[in-house]
Each structure stands twice: as C-alpha cells, then as structure tokens.
Amino acid sequence: MRQARFEKPDFYRSGTVYQLLPFQFMDFGLGRKLVVNEVGEHLILSNAEFQAFVSHGLDQACDTYLDLKTKHFLYDSESKVPFDLLSIKYRTKRAFLAGFTKLHIFVVSLRCEHSCPYCQVSRVSTDKARYDMSPETASRALDLVFRSPAPEVKIEFQGGEPLLNFERIRQIVEEAETRGAASRKSLEFVVCSNLTLLNDEILGYLQTHNVLVSTSLDGPAFLHNANRPRAGNNSHELAVRGIRRVREALGEEKVSALMTTTRLSLQHPHEIINEYISNGFHSVFLRPISPYGFAVKTARSTGYRIEEFVEFYKRALDYILKLNREGTYFVELYARLLLTRILTPFPTGYVDLQSPAGAGIGVAVYNYDGDVYATDESRMLAEMEDKQFRLGSVHGDSYEEIFGNELLRTIVASSCVESMPGCADCAFQAFCGADSIHNYGTQGDIVGHRPTSDFHKRNFELIKHLLTLYHSDSTIQRIFWSWVQDAPLGQLTEGVPQ
Amino acid sequence: MKLYSLGTTAAVPKAIIGRITTAGIAPGQAREDHILFLKEAPPPADTDGYAAVLTTQGGAPWADHVPVVHSLTGVDYLADGDVVRIDPNGYVRTLYRRQSPNNFILTTDQCNSYCLMCSQPPKRVNDFYRLAEHIRLVDLMDPETKELVITGGEPTLLKDGFLRLIQHCKEKLPGTALHVLTNGRLFYYRRFAEALGAIGHPDLMLGIPVYSDVDSAHDYVVQAKGAFEQTVTGLHNLARHDVAVEIRVVLHALTYRRLPQTAEFIARNFPFAAQVALMGMEMVGFVHKNMAELWIDPHDYQKELAEATWFLFRSGLNVKIYNHQLCVLDRLLWPFACRSISDWKNIYLDTCDPCLARDRCGGFFESAAKKHSDYIKPLLDLKAPHNAGVAVA
Structure with a gap:
C-alpha cells in the first residue's frame, strides 16, 4: 500500500550498538560460560563469545548474538519489546506469590506410635489431653485460614500421627467444607500419615470427603523398618498394606509417598527406587534429612555430610534415567521442580525453595496448642525449645497480628535471593530460593552463610547436575521434558494426537 | 475449483446478494433473501418477490418483473443454501457454500x-x-x-x-x-x-x-x-x-x-x-x-x-x-x-x-x-521408514 517495491534487509536493522540486560553467569567447564537472565532463560557460551559479548564486541550478525538478543540478554533498539516481555515473564515466574498463604498445616496431635530416630518434630508417646489439638483451637485456626486471600486453600494434617486424633480431622474437614462453600474458596485436604491406624471407617471418610493421603516409604523392609522403628518392627508391612488399601478405596492418584534419606539409605539408591516402582508409584522425592527435632540428637547415627547426599542423589538419578530409557516412566520430583524452573516460563511455588521464602506467605502451621508458626520447620524448632518463629497464637492474636507480624516481614525481606549475600550474583538465582528457617536452624542466622551452607550446596550441585545432564544428551532432554509435562515419553513421541 | 460464472443480466442495476434456492420459497417466507436458481427446470408460474432468478436457459422473458441472469454456463457447483453475489455485468460469484468446511x-x-x-x-x-x-x-x-x-x-x-x-x-x-x-x-x-x-x-x-x-x-x-x-x-x-x-x-x-x-x-x-x-x-x-x-x-x-x-x-x-x-x-x-x-x-x-x-x-x-519439492513421490510401503536421519524425536 505505502510502497510498490520491497526494501532490503538492512532497512529493517536498527544499526544501534547493543546494551546488556541483567543476567548472572558462571564458569560451566570445558571453556564455557553459563549465562542466565532474571526470568530463568539460559545459554551456554564459549569463553571467547562471552568475552566478546560483555565487552560489547559481539558480531551482530552471528547466531550467538541473535540468541542473546531473543532470550533478552541484550537489546539493540529503542523498542520496548524486550522490557515488556521481560516484565511479563518476571511477573509470570513470580505468580506463585499471588493469593498469599495457600498451604495451611494443622498439627492435630503430636503423639505418635512410631519412634523414628530421624523424627523432625520430636513426637511424644503419651498425654492425649496435652498433645492433641482441641476443638476450639481447630475452629480458631480455621478462622485464620479463611482470612487468607488465597482462592485455593490446601489444608494438610500432620503430627505426630494425625490419625490418632481423627475426630479433630473430621471436625476441621467438615467445618472447612461449610465455610469453603460460603467463601467460595476451593479446598484440598491432605493427611500425612504412616497409615498404621488405617481402618475401613477412616477410608470411607477420606473417600467421601476427597482427602488425599501422603505417607512415608523409605525403601524396602530392611531399610524402612530400620529408619522407622515401632513396636513389632512392621512399619514397612503396614505402610505397604496401607498404600494398597488407599489406592483400592480412593483411586490410583490419591496416595503419594515421601522418602527420607538416612545414612543407611545412602548405600541403597536402586533398592529404594525399585521399592517405589513395585508399590505402583511413578515418582519419588529424594529428600535429605531435616536437621530438626530428634534428627539433631541422632545425627551421629542417621546423619551424613551433604556431599554424601548429593552423591546418593546423582546415583539414584542415574538409575532413574536408565529406567526411563528402558521404557519405565518414573519421575524424581525435586528434579521435576527444578527442571520446570529451568525449562519453562511457568511459576512454581514450593515453600521450601522459593524467593522470597514461603514462610508465612506460602505456608502457615497451626500447632496442636494453637501456636502459629511460619513453617513446619519453625514448629520443629519450637519443640526444641526455640520459639523464635512463633508468629502468634490462635488464642488471642488476630490475623493481622499474626500475618502482619514484624518477624514475618523480616523473614520475607531477608529471603530474596536477589539480595542475599552469595545468592545475589549466583547464576542459579532464577532457579533457586531461600529458606530462612533452615538457615537459622543450621547456622543460627536467617540470612545464613552460603559457603558453609548445606542448603546451598545441595541446590547448587543439583541444579548444576541437571543442567549438565540436559545439555549432554538428547535422550535425557526428552526424558526431562516428559517429567516437566508429566507425560510418559511414548506420549511425547509416537503417541501424539492424530 | 471454479466459483464464479458469467451470464447475461436483465434488470440488475446494482449488485444483488442472496441465498440460492432451487426448490423455491413460498410467498411470505423471506423470498427477498433468496435467489431462485432454475437449472433445466421450466420457469415457475410465480417468481414474484425473489431477489433474483438465475437460469441456464437463453433468455427469460417470463420474468420481466425480477432481476434475472440467464444464459449461465458451468453453474453445477451452485447448491441450495449457498450465497452468491450478482453483479450488473453478469458475473455470479459464490460468497458462501453451505456444504463446504472452508x-x-x-x-x-x-x-x-x-x-x-x-x-x-x-x-x-x-x-x-x-x-x-x-x-x-x-x-x-x-x-x-x-x-x-x-x-x-x-x-x-x-x-x-x-x-x-x-x-x-x-x-x-x-x-x-x-x-x-x-x-x-x-x-x-x-x-x-x-x-x-x-x-x-x-x-x-x-x-x-x-x-x-x-x-x-x-x-x-x-x-x-x-x-x-x-x-x-x-x-x-x-x-x-x-x-x-x-x-x-x-x-x-x-x-x-x-x-x-x-x-x-x-x-x-x-x-x-x-x-x-x-x-x-x-x-x-x-x-x-x-x-x-x-x-x-x-x-x-x-x-x-x-x-x-x-x-x-x-x-x-x-x-x-x-x-x-x-x-x-x-x-x-x-x-x-x-x-x-x-x-x-x-x-x-x-x-x-x-x-x-x-x-x-x-x-x-x-x-x-508448477513448483513443488523435488522429493514428491508416491509412498508404496507405509511401514518402511523414510527420511531417516532427520528425526530428532
């Protein structure tokens, strides 16, 4: 219309010198640098390319230049597009913050009939009256839950063994359902149980009220029972039977399991994964021990250096990848979380690894006695006589006093990886997060000291390992994508819709 | 596929758009939206009120009170429910085909x-x-x-x-x-x-x-x-x-x-x-x-x-x-x-x-x-892999 002839390519080039956009970088071995921008897009450059890039000398026609430009590591015109896209992607990545506290943990009883040496919460065996949540405490805690602006609320029952106070679970579920309908919040319930007390009545109730079940499975019998002693030495048998019964009654996807890695576990990665597969699971979450509760006292027998955990994790992941290659769809869930952050533009809230930390703003814990804590770990510390992270009590403190608490503001302000020493210039910043309570519990300070932090070491090594694997092998790329999409590999190749 | 035809107009001073009917429409049923299409059929007694009449016959003296396009050729593609535009110069163009997904x-x-x-x-x-x-x-x-x-x-x-x-x-x-x-x-x-x-x-x-x-x-x-x-x-x-x-x-x-x-x-x-x-x-x-x-x-x-x-x-x-x-x-x-x-x-x-x-x-x-890939060929064995080496799946 405006023109009757075609212009040449040069007409459309800006011809401006380029400027850098914010990014982090690190040495990535083999003469390469990893660069990651604030929205988690990454590139691997040769050292020479990197040098040329940062000294504003990169050839504007080469593919590396174009890659850096279209992933928004640099800009070369007056167009606002790079900034618009970056801000949209940044907002998207942080969308998990919207809605405020979504996970609400109810410690309905501190009692437990197991006596696990790695127990993070220092369970007790007696005194029902003292260590069970009262009806009034439960009701008042629900008042706070429904003050949360989150449109979707997850209520998790923990302990001790929560089924020991099943009456309270019923009360909370039913009261929450009534209030949920009135407030138009959608609700999800999860009970975290060792399943030893499971019976038909409980199963029927869980089914009627659509309560999900999360249990512990540490590995085959010898390992599980060693980790999780109880009278009769049959924790494994009861857990496996419980898993089967929940599946049959509630459905395949209604039960999940968590494993805790002890010193004994370190020697048995294959056996642990095989145990998960033989019990019908398609995933495992390889979790290190939490340094709280009894775990601190028994660290000498159950604990290990974080390097040993990382080694264990890599061996287990290798084995899992081998299984996937051979056609068994099986996911390591922590890897999925990190890979989703690395490979997709989507937000991933995970209260134990986000920035700012999830304490209080992503999760709140209502203890059996009505005390409110910022995280599960906070109440674990409290059971160790350190009530540093007690936000208040359902008896006497208002929602504003608890969730507007100065301490909580301090935690949020001190847990942004963008400004934390050692994190602020880390290339993995966009994939990582902070855990102030963990820092405090292990290092005595909520900001923490990165060079000696096990939390840092674990996440740094795992992220680096996943990135290295992803860029080493196209089959691994396919497997990782299948985990991110939660679709077996076959569905991501031949099984596409016709 | 051809989607236009040329005929001879009578009483078409400006473009007319209407829906094709071959069976005819009862008076009072929005005839003004319709164009009566007579293929080989003899002219009906009553053409009053139609937006126009189309016919392959040479001339249509029986329809002096409605717009007409006669002497149309190659109009087999026209079907009931289609919408056409008639131009004063005699072109009948299809704007919509009821039976087509496109x-x-x-x-x-x-x-x-x-x-x-x-x-x-x-x-x-x-x-x-x-x-x-x-x-x-x-x-x-x-x-x-x-x-x-x-x-x-x-x-x-x-x-x-x-x-x-x-x-x-x-x-x-x-x-x-x-x-x-x-x-x-x-x-x-x-x-x-x-x-x-x-x-x-x-x-x-x-x-x-x-x-x-x-x-x-x-x-x-x-x-x-x-x-x-x-x-x-x-x-x-x-x-x-x-x-x-x-x-x-x-x-x-x-x-x-x-x-x-x-x-x-x-x-x-x-x-x-x-x-x-x-x-x-x-x-x-x-x-x-x-x-x-x-x-x-x-x-x-x-x-x-x-x-x-x-x-x-x-x-x-x-x-x-x-x-x-x-x-x-x-x-x-x-x-x-x-x-x-x-x-x-x-x-x-x-x-x-x-x-x-x-x-x-x-x-x-x-x-x-006239211009397409040099690699077009009939596939005679669907089981055989082809383009091997290209797949990155």
Missing part, C-alpha cells in the same frame, strides 16, 4: 504489511464500504456453519467495522467457530484488544504470524518497520483480554534457519497460544516476485522443522504442520500434519495416484502444480 469472508484487500510471500497481495483500494455486504452475508449464512474464516488483506483495518462484524457473527452465527487471519499489529493498541475481548465471542481464534524470534528478520519478511513490536505486544494484549490466538509461521528460505529458536521464543513468550501452525508456503502472489530469495525445497528444512515441532510439542503447545506433503515430511511428524488446504484450492499430482498415504495427506495448493 468458508471465508474477504473483508478488505488493503493491508498495512507487504509480506514478501503474500499469497494475496494487497491493493490500494477503498473497499471499506463492503462491510455492509459482509454483514449481509453473515445474515444469509446457515447458522449450522461449523467454521468461518475472516481474512483479507488485513481485517482489523476496518477497526470498528471489524468489531461490528465479529459482534454480528456472535449474534447471527453463535455456533460458528470464527478464525480471523490477521497480522495482529493493531492490537498493539490495548483498547482495541479490550474491545474485541469485550464482545465475548464464544469460539473465536486469531491466527497471527510470527516469522522470526529476531525483530528485524520479522520486519523484513512483512516489509514493515516496527511490525514485530506491534505484533508481539498485540499478542500479549489479546491474551490479557482472553482472546485465543494461534501463532503461524510460514516456512521459507528466510525463516527456516532460526525455526528452532523461533519455536523456543514462542514457547517462552507466548505460552498462552492455543495453537502453533508451522506452514508450508503457498506459491502465489508475491512469492513469484521474490522466488529466488524465498524458495527452499521443504525436503531441505526437515531437520529444523522436526526440531521446532518437537520443542513446541514438549513445551505443551498444540503444534500443527500445515501445507506439507507426507512424502517430504519425516514419518514421526505425520501425526502433526493437518489437511489444512481449503477444498477449493487443494490438489494432488498425478504422481500421487498410487500413493498409499494419499487419503491422509493434505496434498498441494493448486499453485504448487
């Missing part, structure tokens, strides 16, 4: 881009007045119509007229899926995107091209400086206002090389896209002027196409491959291939006759008869 409204011949491979080069004409005709056409369409394409030129140049047309479709064709082919540039203006979203059409999708992850490369292909900025911003404005978008990439020598990076750019920046279409080039219009710069045998970009397709698919996007023949497409990509070419310009070559995949294959644009 109906479209060509809103305007004007465009604010000037794409190197445009299949329908824009014209410098003032044709916005045709909006009334488009609205009338929508009135006459069968509400059972499954899909309608709104195209151009650039339909959004009608601005308020474009919004009116979409609103009108929503009212008159509530069950018809609308697919708008636009460059999306005007949605750079947020209020325009907001106004389109506010119409709340139940089944609307905008097909918007993004030719490269690199702004200057896109701007060059569409021959418009700043188009990339407008389209990218437009896509986000549409997403903000809940308008579904399809991202379209036409593959040619200027776009194939960075196709994998373009795919990643799309997955990262437009994860909300309802679908992504990777499209073979139609060999008409401006393509001929720019052939030397645009042509690449599709066989030679299979690696990039496969890489991009798998990346988009793994990223969870609904990816489709349009306008590609199965014999040049990697076997693993077949499930993504759609029979996307509109029936009226869809052909197969003689070479294709013995091919066992012919029924699944989208075939060619009519225009590909």
Whole structure:
C-alpha cells in the first residue's frame, strides 16, 4: 500500500550498538560460560563469545548474538519489546506469590506410635489431653485460614500421627467444607500419615470427603523398618498394606509417598527406587534429612555430610534415567521442580525453595496448642525449645497480628535471593530460593552463610547436575521434558494426537 | 475449483446478494433473501418477490418483473443454501457454500504489511464500504456453519467495522467457530484488544504470524518497520483480554534457519497460544516476485522443522504442520500434519495416484502444480521408514 517495491534487509536493522540486560553467569567447564537472565532463560557460551559479548564486541550478525538478543540478554533498539516481555515473564515466574498463604498445616496431635530416630518434630508417646489439638483451637485456626486471600486453600494434617486424633480431622474437614462453600474458596485436604491406624471407617471418610493421603516409604523392609522403628518392627508391612488399601478405596492418584534419606539409605539408591516402582508409584522425592527435632540428637547415627547426599542423589538419578530409557516412566520430583524452573516460563511455588521464602506467605502451621508458626520447620524448632518463629497464637492474636507480624516481614525481606549475600550474583538465582528457617536452624542466622551452607550446596550441585545432564544428551532432554509435562515419553513421541 | 460464472443480466442495476434456492420459497417466507436458481427446470408460474432468478436457459422473458441472469454456463457447483453475489455485468460469484468446511469472508484487500510471500497481495483500494455486504452475508449464512474464516488483506483495518462484524457473527452465527487471519499489529493498541475481548465471542481464534524470534528478520519478511513490536505486544494484549490466538509461521528460505529458536521464543513468550501452525508456503502472489530469495525445497528444512515441532510439542503447545506433503515430511511428524488446504484450492499430482498415504495427506495448493519439492513421490510401503536421519524425536 505505502510502497510498490520491497526494501532490503538492512532497512529493517536498527544499526544501534547493543546494551546488556541483567543476567548472572558462571564458569560451566570445558571453556564455557553459563549465562542466565532474571526470568530463568539460559545459554551456554564459549569463553571467547562471552568475552566478546560483555565487552560489547559481539558480531551482530552471528547466531550467538541473535540468541542473546531473543532470550533478552541484550537489546539493540529503542523498542520496548524486550522490557515488556521481560516484565511479563518476571511477573509470570513470580505468580506463585499471588493469593498469599495457600498451604495451611494443622498439627492435630503430636503423639505418635512410631519412634523414628530421624523424627523432625520430636513426637511424644503419651498425654492425649496435652498433645492433641482441641476443638476450639481447630475452629480458631480455621478462622485464620479463611482470612487468607488465597482462592485455593490446601489444608494438610500432620503430627505426630494425625490419625490418632481423627475426630479433630473430621471436625476441621467438615467445618472447612461449610465455610469453603460460603467463601467460595476451593479446598484440598491432605493427611500425612504412616497409615498404621488405617481402618475401613477412616477410608470411607477420606473417600467421601476427597482427602488425599501422603505417607512415608523409605525403601524396602530392611531399610524402612530400620529408619522407622515401632513396636513389632512392621512399619514397612503396614505402610505397604496401607498404600494398597488407599489406592483400592480412593483411586490410583490419591496416595503419594515421601522418602527420607538416612545414612543407611545412602548405600541403597536402586533398592529404594525399585521399592517405589513395585508399590505402583511413578515418582519419588529424594529428600535429605531435616536437621530438626530428634534428627539433631541422632545425627551421629542417621546423619551424613551433604556431599554424601548429593552423591546418593546423582546415583539414584542415574538409575532413574536408565529406567526411563528402558521404557519405565518414573519421575524424581525435586528434579521435576527444578527442571520446570529451568525449562519453562511457568511459576512454581514450593515453600521450601522459593524467593522470597514461603514462610508465612506460602505456608502457615497451626500447632496442636494453637501456636502459629511460619513453617513446619519453625514448629520443629519450637519443640526444641526455640520459639523464635512463633508468629502468634490462635488464642488471642488476630490475623493481622499474626500475618502482619514484624518477624514475618523480616523473614520475607531477608529471603530474596536477589539480595542475599552469595545468592545475589549466583547464576542459579532464577532457579533457586531461600529458606530462612533452615538457615537459622543450621547456622543460627536467617540470612545464613552460603559457603558453609548445606542448603546451598545441595541446590547448587543439583541444579548444576541437571543442567549438565540436559545439555549432554538428547535422550535425557526428552526424558526431562516428559517429567516437566508429566507425560510418559511414548506420549511425547509416537503417541501424539492424530 | 471454479466459483464464479458469467451470464447475461436483465434488470440488475446494482449488485444483488442472496441465498440460492432451487426448490423455491413460498410467498411470505423471506423470498427477498433468496435467489431462485432454475437449472433445466421450466420457469415457475410465480417468481414474484425473489431477489433474483438465475437460469441456464437463453433468455427469460417470463420474468420481466425480477432481476434475472440467464444464459449461465458451468453453474453445477451452485447448491441450495449457498450465497452468491450478482453483479450488473453478469458475473455470479459464490460468497458462501453451505456444504463446504472452508468458508471465508474477504473483508478488505488493503493491508498495512507487504509480506514478501503474500499469497494475496494487497491493493490500494477503498473497499471499506463492503462491510455492509459482509454483514449481509453473515445474515444469509446457515447458522449450522461449523467454521468461518475472516481474512483479507488485513481485517482489523476496518477497526470498528471489524468489531461490528465479529459482534454480528456472535449474534447471527453463535455456533460458528470464527478464525480471523490477521497480522495482529493493531492490537498493539490495548483498547482495541479490550474491545474485541469485550464482545465475548464464544469460539473465536486469531491466527497471527510470527516469522522470526529476531525483530528485524520479522520486519523484513512483512516489509514493515516496527511490525514485530506491534505484533508481539498485540499478542500479549489479546491474551490479557482472553482472546485465543494461534501463532503461524510460514516456512521459507528466510525463516527456516532460526525455526528452532523461533519455536523456543514462542514457547517462552507466548505460552498462552492455543495453537502453533508451522506452514508450508503457498506459491502465489508475491512469492513469484521474490522466488529466488524465498524458495527452499521443504525436503531441505526437515531437520529444523522436526526440531521446532518437537520443542513446541514438549513445551505443551498444540503444534500443527500445515501445507506439507507426507512424502517430504519425516514419518514421526505425520501425526502433526493437518489437511489444512481449503477444498477449493487443494490438489494432488498425478504422481500421487498410487500413493498409499494419499487419503491422509493434505496434498498441494493448486499453485504448487508448477513448483513443488523435488522429493514428491508416491509412498508404496507405509511401514518402511523414510527420511531417516532427520528425526530428532
């Protein structure tokens, strides 16, 4: 219309010198640098390319230049597009913050009939009256839950063994359902149980009220029972039977399991994964021990250096990848979380690894006695006589006093990886997060000291390992994508819709 | 496929649009919307009130009180429910075919881009007045119509007229899926995107091209400086206002090389896209002027196409491959291939006759008869792998 002839390519080039956009970088071995921008897009450059890039000398026609430009590591015109896209992607990545506290943990009883040496919460065996949540405490805690602006609320029952106070679970579920309908919040319930007390009545109730079940499975019998002693030495048998019964009654996807890695576990990665597969699971979450509760006292027998955990994790992941290659769809869930952050533009809230930390703003814990804590770990510390992270009590403190608490503001302000020493210039910043309570519990300070932090070491090594694997092998790329999409590999190749 | 005929008019002082009926309509049943089509049938006693009468017979002295086109030849394609426009010069053009899945409204011949491979080069004409005709056409369409394409030129140049047309479709064709082919540039203006979203059409999708992850490369292909900025911003404005978008990439020598990076750019920046279409080039219009710069045998970009397709698919996007023949497409990509070419310009070559995949294959644009891949061949054994070495799945 405006023109009757075609212009040449040069007409459309800006011809401006380029400027850098914010990014982090690190040495990535083999003469390469990893660069990651604030929205988690990454590139691997040769050292020479990197040098040329940062000294504003990169050839504007080469593919590396174009890659850096279209992933928004640099800009070369007056167009606002790079900034618009970056801000949209940044907002998207942080969308998990919207809605405020979504996970609400109810410690309905501190009692437990197991006596696990790695127990993070220092369970007790007696005194029902003292260590069970009262009806009034439960009701008042629900008042706070429904003050949360989150449109979707997850209520998790923990302990001790929560089924020991099943009456309270019923009360909370039913009261929450009534209030949920009135407030138009959608609700999800999860009970975290060792399943030893499971019976038909409980199963029927869980089914009627659509309560999900999360249990512990540490590995085959010898390992599980060693980790999780109880009278009769049959924790494994009861857990496996419980898993089967929940599946049959509630459905395949209604039960999940968590494993805790002890010193004994370190020697048995294959056996642990095989145990998960033989019990019908398609995933495992390889979790290190939490340094709280009894775990601190028994660290000498159950604990290990974080390097040993990382080694264990890599061996287990290798084995899992081998299984996937051979056609068994099986996911390591922590890897999925990190890979989703690395490979997709989507937000991933995970209260134990986000920035700012999830304490209080992503999760709140209502203890059996009505005390409110910022995280599960906070109440674990409290059971160790350190009530540093007690936000208040359902008896006497208002929602504003608890969730507007100065301490909580301090935690949020001190847990942004963008400004934390050692994190602020880390290339993995966009994939990582902070855990102030963990820092405090292990290092005595909520900001923490990165060079000696096990939390840092674990996440740094795992992220680096996943990135290295992803860029080493196209089959691994396919497997990782299948985990991110939660679709077996076959569905991501031949099984596409016709 | 021929969709126009020439006859001799009588009493047609201006263009007439109407719906074809062969059986006739009882008086009082909106005859004024209908055009009576008499093939070999003798003239009915009563032609009063029809918008016009069409006949293959030479002359129609019995119909001196209604507009007539007589002596029509080659009109076998006309069927009940079709909508045609009669011009005073005797042309009868089909605007809508009730039995076809490929109906479209060509809103305007004007465009604010000037794409190197445009299949329908824009014209410098003032044709916005045709909006009334488009609205009338929508009135006459069968509400059972499954899909309608709104195209151009650039339909959004009608601005308020474009919004009116979409609103009108929503009212008159509530069950018809609308697919708008636009460059999306005007949605750079947020209020325009907001106004389109506010119409709340139940089944609307905008097909918007993004030719490269690199702004200057896109701007060059569409021959418009700043188009990339407008389209990218437009896509986000549409997403903000809940308008579904399809991202379209036409593959040619200027776009194939960075196709994998373009795919990643799309997955990262437009994860909300309802679908992504990777499209073979139609060999008409401006393509001929720019052939030397645009042509690449599709066989030679299979690696990039496969890489991009798998990346988009793994990223969870609904990816489709349009306008590609199965014999040049990697076997693993077949499930993504759609029979996307509109029936009226869809052909197969003689070479294709013995091919066992012919029924699944989208075939060619009519225009590909003269220029197509050198690797077209009938597939005689569907079990045999082919294009080996290309797959990156």
